[in-house]
Structure formats: C-alpha cells, structure tokens
Amino acid sequence: MELWGCLSSLMDQPRWVLAVFAIGFLSLLKTSIAVIHWLFVSFIRRGKNLKRYGSWAVITGATDGIGRALAFQLARRGLNLVLVGRSPDKLRDVTAAITEKYNKVRIETVLIDFAGDLVEGVARLKTAIEGMDVGILVNNAGISYPYAKYFHEVDEVLIENLIKVNVEGVTRVTHAVLPGMVERKRGAILNIGSGVAAVLPSEPLYAVYAATKSYVDQFSKCLYVEYKDIGIDVQCQVPLYVATKMSSIRRSSFFVPSADTYARATVDWIGYEPRCTPYWPHSLVWTLVSLLPVAAVDKWRLGFCQNIRKRGMRKESRKEK
Known part of the structure; x- marks a missing residue:
C-alpha cells in the first residue's frame, strides 16, 4: 500500500x-x-582459448616494447610464432630468449623494413606463411615523432615514414594474412592503435601520428563488421602511455604499465570488443577524460605537449653542440 x-x-x-x-x-x-x-x-x-583460431601467430614489431612482450605472452599460450622485424640481430635475440623459456614453440622470422621496401618485405611474409595455420595477426609495428613538434616543423621524411609504417604497413600486412583466415573461416586480428585516436579529443604537436592511428581505428572497425560473421575477430586496442622506447618513458607506474604488464592484459581481450583499452587503469583515465569539456582537455594536452617539445629541443641542441 x-x-x-x-x-x-x-x-x-x-x-x-x-x-x-x-x-x-x-x-x-x-x-x-x-x-x-x-x-x-x-x-x-x-581470456579466450587463442589456439582455437589457429596454431600460428604473426607479430610485427616483435623485437621491442609491446610487440616483444606480446610474443612471449602468445608463446606462453602455446602458439607458434612468426616474428617480423627489421633487425636480424634483434630477431635472433628475441627468438633465442623465447625458445629458452618455451622450448616447444616453433619460431620463424621475417625481415621487413616498414619504412623501406615494404612491398618486397610483405612478399617475403606471404611466402613464409604459405600453408601455415595462422590464427592470429598482431599489427604492432609503428613509429612516432622523436618529440612533440608543430606540423610545419615536421620534416618530409618523417611524414612519409609515419604514413608508410603506421598506415601502409598495417594495410599491406593485413591484406597478406587475411585471405588464409577467410579460407579457414577463423582468425583474430589485433591492431595496436593509440589513445590519441580514441580517448583524447586531439593530440596537438603530434598531428600526423594521431591521424595515422585514427586510420588504424577506422580500418579495424570496418574489418570487424566485414568479417565477424565468418569467424574472424578484428580488434583495435587503444592504449594510453606504456613504458616503452617509443614513448620515451623508462619507468613504469600504476597508470603507465611496463610492456610486459600491458601485454598480459592484452591477450585476455583478444577476440572480444572491436575497440578496447585492456589495461584497466587506462580505462579509468578514459572515463575521466570523457567527462571533461573538450576545450579543457585540448588546452591541457597543448600545454603538456609544448613542454615535451621544449625538452626535446633542448636535448637536440645539446647533441648538436
């Protein structure tokens, strides 16, 4: 009542x-x-049983940072690996390190200089994986600015390399690996994007890098819709800062995980949402940013990146002297 x-x-x-x-x-x-x-x-x-996608995983940018850490995590899950990188010495080193820890895992290596002769390198990859049961593709290879710069300060070589590595590289490697997945009607593609393309409203002084990662995000979403009904899961992960060589952050913290910590979170999300931030503290930051006015976030990022630019210019000046 x-x-x-x-x-x-x-x-x-x-x-x-x-x-x-x-x-x-x-x-x-x-x-x-x-x-x-x-x-x-x-x-x-x-996390899903990743071996159900296939017995092999292809990983680009596998010699450093997130790519190297992911190679260890996928080997831990029992997957054989095709490691892609541009340095023969680094490929030998990571192969030896993984084999020492997971001696039952088979490893093949493919040399691709994503900023060099990409077409020839991808042709080598297609030959190497012919007949392989490739179940997972990790598009991790990528480059960024040496430090924050206004767009007019970015030289043409860097612009060309950013587009070639971050856009053309992801596109060509996916185009080479995907037909086998379509034929087998199973597979998972993981594209490593960036929070600058999904979490933050803008990333001033990193305009070209942010734009290339926006391409990766949209490319992933379209492929997710195209292929989900035939058993192929496509996902774009959008991490914030991770302590890697590319981010120029040496020390990890709660909100800036090491590559190993991030990779452990990554593998448990493969095959689920088309876009995600697998390291949960990053998702807290994403939520906070989404609640703030865009103008306020833009102003904060501009000041933050301007400070990075100043430090980078000082470091560059010391090197020249």
Whole structure:
C-alpha cells in the first residue's frame, strides 16, 4: 500500500517532474549497467582459448616494447610464432630468449623494413606463411615523432615514414594474412592503435601520428563488421602511455604499465570488443577524460605537449653542440 501510495503521489506531479524523474532513473540505470559491465570485463571475464583460431601467430614489431612482450605472452599460450622485424640481430635475440623459456614453440622470422621496401618485405611474409595455420595477426609495428613538434616543423621524411609504417604497413600486412583466415573461416586480428585516436579529443604537436592511428581505428572497425560473421575477430586496442622506447618513458607506474604488464592484459581481450583499452587503469583515465569539456582537455594536452617539445629541443641542441 505504501508503494502504491508513493506511485500515486508521483503520478499526480506535473509532467516536467515526471520527465526529470524518468531521465534521472534511466541515467542511473545506464551508469549502473556500464559499471557492472566494466567490472566484469576487467576482473572476471576470462581470456579466450587463442589456439582455437589457429596454431600460428604473426607479430610485427616483435623485437621491442609491446610487440616483444606480446610474443612471449602468445608463446606462453602455446602458439607458434612468426616474428617480423627489421633487425636480424634483434630477431635472433628475441627468438633465442623465447625458445629458452618455451622450448616447444616453433619460431620463424621475417625481415621487413616498414619504412623501406615494404612491398618486397610483405612478399617475403606471404611466402613464409604459405600453408601455415595462422590464427592470429598482431599489427604492432609503428613509429612516432622523436618529440612533440608543430606540423610545419615536421620534416618530409618523417611524414612519409609515419604514413608508410603506421598506415601502409598495417594495410599491406593485413591484406597478406587475411585471405588464409577467410579460407579457414577463423582468425583474430589485433591492431595496436593509440589513445590519441580514441580517448583524447586531439593530440596537438603530434598531428600526423594521431591521424595515422585514427586510420588504424577506422580500418579495424570496418574489418570487424566485414568479417565477424565468418569467424574472424578484428580488434583495435587503444592504449594510453606504456613504458616503452617509443614513448620515451623508462619507468613504469600504476597508470603507465611496463610492456610486459600491458601485454598480459592484452591477450585476455583478444577476440572480444572491436575497440578496447585492456589495461584497466587506462580505462579509468578514459572515463575521466570523457567527462571533461573538450576545450579543457585540448588546452591541457597543448600545454603538456609544448613542454615535451621544449625538452626535446633542448636535448637536440645539446647533441648538436
């Protein structure tokens, strides 16, 4: 009776009060569902059995940072590896290190200089994987600026390399590996994007890099829709800062994980959402940024990147002297 009385009293209110109440209730319900979903995918949901996609994984940029760490994690899951890189010495080193720890894993290496003769390199990759049951492709190879720069300060060579490595490289390697997955009707493609293309509204002083990562994000979403119905899962992961050589961050922290910590989170998300941030503290930052006014975030990023530019210019000046 008391509940019925409350409902009757509510129904007697003006329509605008009912509308505000309904909006508030729906907002609370939506937020509650979002929080429950985040808790589930971040702490409860288990990673997929990656071997069901196939027995081999191709990893580009496998000699350093996230790519190297992912190679170890996929070997730990029992997958054979095709490691792609531009340095023969580094490829030998990472092969030896993985083999020492996981001696049952088979490893092949392919030389590709993504900023060099990319077409010839991808042709070598196609030959190397012919007849292989490649179940997972990790497009990790990428480059960024040496430090933050205004667009007019970026030289033409860097612009060309950014587009060639980050855009053309991902496109050509995917085009080489995907037909085998289509034939077998199973596979997973993981493209390593960046938070600058999804989390942040803009990344001033890194304009070309951010634009190339936006391409990776949109490319991944389109392929996800094209191929999901035939058993191929395409995903773009958008990490924030990770302590790697490319980010120029040496020390890891709670919000800036090491490459190994990030890679452990990465493998548990392969095959799920088309876009994700697998390291859960990064998702907290993403939520916070989404609540702030775009103008405020843009102003913060501009000041932050201007400081990076100043430090980079000082370091460059010392080298010249």
